[in-house]
Amino acid sequence: MIALTHVNYYDFKTYAKDQYIIFDDKIIEVGPMANFVNQDYEVIEGMDQLVMPSLINGHHHIYSTFARGLLLPFDPKNFQEILDQLWWKLDGSQDLNNVYYSGIVSGIEGVKNGITTIIDHHASGLDIKGSLETLKKAICDEIGLRGIFCFESSDRFDIEACIEENLSFAKKYKTTKTVGLFGLHAAMSLSEESLAKISKVIEDIPIHIHVAESHMDEDLSMERYGERIIHRLDRHQLLRENSLLVHCLYIDEDEAHLIGRRKCTVALNVTSNMNNGVGLPDHELFEKEGIPVIIGNDGIGSGITPEWLNLNFAMHHRDLTPVRFGLDQVLKMVNQTYVYASSILGCKLGRIQAGYEADLLMIPYIPPTPMNKDNAFGHVCFGLANSFKPSYVWCGGKKVLDYYEVEDNLMNTYREASKSAEKLWDRVQKTSNYEGGIV
Known part of the structure; x- marks a missing residue:
């Protein structure tokens, strides 16, 4: 199981500071850091990070x-x-x-x-x-x-x-x-x-x-x-x-x-x-x-x-x-x-509560002005939305972004994509005389 510690979180309804979040494939427990007890979790320190539903x-x-x-x-x-x-x-x-x-x-x-x-x-x-x-x-x-x-x-x-x-x-x-x-x-x-x-x-x-x-x-x-x-x-x-x-x-x-x-x-x-x-x-x-x-x-x-x-x-x-x-x-x-x-x-997405799927992201954010549940979405939109770069992302508890990086084998496949695109473009060019029209 994974424990995110010292995080602030916002799930489009609730905003809370200095929290821990414990999860496997689903969220197991959420609470203030004062109540956190480490039980041999994989701990990821989240100071100055905001956790949100992915x-x-x-x-x-x-x-x-x-x-x-x-x-x-x-x-x-x-x-x-x-x-x-x-x-x-x-x-x-x-x-x-x-x-x-x-x-x-x-x-x-x-x-x-x-x-x-x-x-x-x-x-x-x-x-x-x-x-x-x-x-x-x-x-x-x-x-x-x-x-x-x-x-x-x-x-x-x-x-x-x-x-x-x-x-x-x-x-x-x-x-x-x-x-x-x-x-x-x-x-x-x-x-x-x-x-x-x-x-x-x-x-x-x-x-x-x-x-x-x-x-x-x-x-x-x-x-x-x-x-x-x-x-x-x-x-x-x-x-x-x-x-x-x-x-x-x-x-x-x-x-x-x-x-x-x-x-x-x-x-x-x-x-x-x-x-x-x-x-x-x-x-x-x-x-x-x-x-x-x-x-x-x-x-x-x-x-x-x-x-x-x-x-x-x-x-x-x-x-x-x-x-x-x-x-x-x-x-x-x-x-x-x-x-x-x-x-x-057929599952529960979009909240940081026990029982919801562990579809989560963590993104660096130090609020330069006070942040609370009433203005948190404004912080997300005007402080993060135009350059939204999470450090970690999980889907069903699986880490799909690990400190800004995906797995090497996926990136190797990504690097091969331009060859496929080039073949597609060649075919598209051959249709350049197509007249089109609504069927």
Whole structure:
């Protein structure tokens, strides 16, 4: 067992000074140092360190890892052209080798940013079957993290293979480390026939889908089917409880009401939204309908703490006032991210209490101003979030970051990743004449 000593801790609810934390795979005991009795634990001294629950990325695209530095002709006039000119070329050219190495790179960089649970939305056009198992191998088996995986079913790909990949993985893995959702790319890339096929076989598996990331998604739904996206998904009986609906920038009040009734969750990714120039979410609409909201990064980076800050700033910009939305709302969403992941994985995440999973991080932090439970999240956001570099990270009690370093064998694999990326880039370049277009 491990004992962290002389630490301050903050679990998004409680802040306590000069504490000890004893854990194995789960947290066993927490208390003030005055009560600590060493029983031959592995002791890690935590003076001037802050301990927190390790973090969760509520919506990720691990396959985007190899977009870094990729040069392609790029002159989009709208969101669809962004997909055509970049992302659909990148994901459509990926094979299992790319999937594995992108998982290693993304997982390691996530760990170095304190992330131990990843909710991923995957696509690899060359190799659909076996892709989720490959992600699990990299993220869960080799790095030791928790992963919630799915494949982006789309008529761009072999829809039968997409369905089989989602079903086989979700039925095989229902553990506290690995779970499968049923992935859908977006309503705009799925025909009526495909949605009907999925509806017949999905059983009670929650879906993970992009919704109204651009107004084009809603416009096309109305043009082609005479109804808005959420109503179309509901007509196909796909809005299962705990389904994860990503972005939801252009849903209306009726759709929001239906999302709330169906007990679905929304994942926000405002940095990506701003980067793509597609708009920002209506947080008051989610609040009005009691919709749980979590936070992801949409694959745009390695960390999640910058998303917390960017969400706060973006809502101030959208509302044209700094008082309608603030850190209290961000904190509520951070906590809801732990609630959602705990529900899907069937374990207790996000608190530093006995019985919770020992998913923890330790990060150097000496508060330059008084820190207490009322202002601790402000300290985290404005004192740490933009340069979040934990010294230690544990997932289920396993040390996955040891004084800023991961295991040598993982870093050796990381160093090999650029060879896989180079082969991917060569394939992507050959698609440079692809005209694209919505299926």
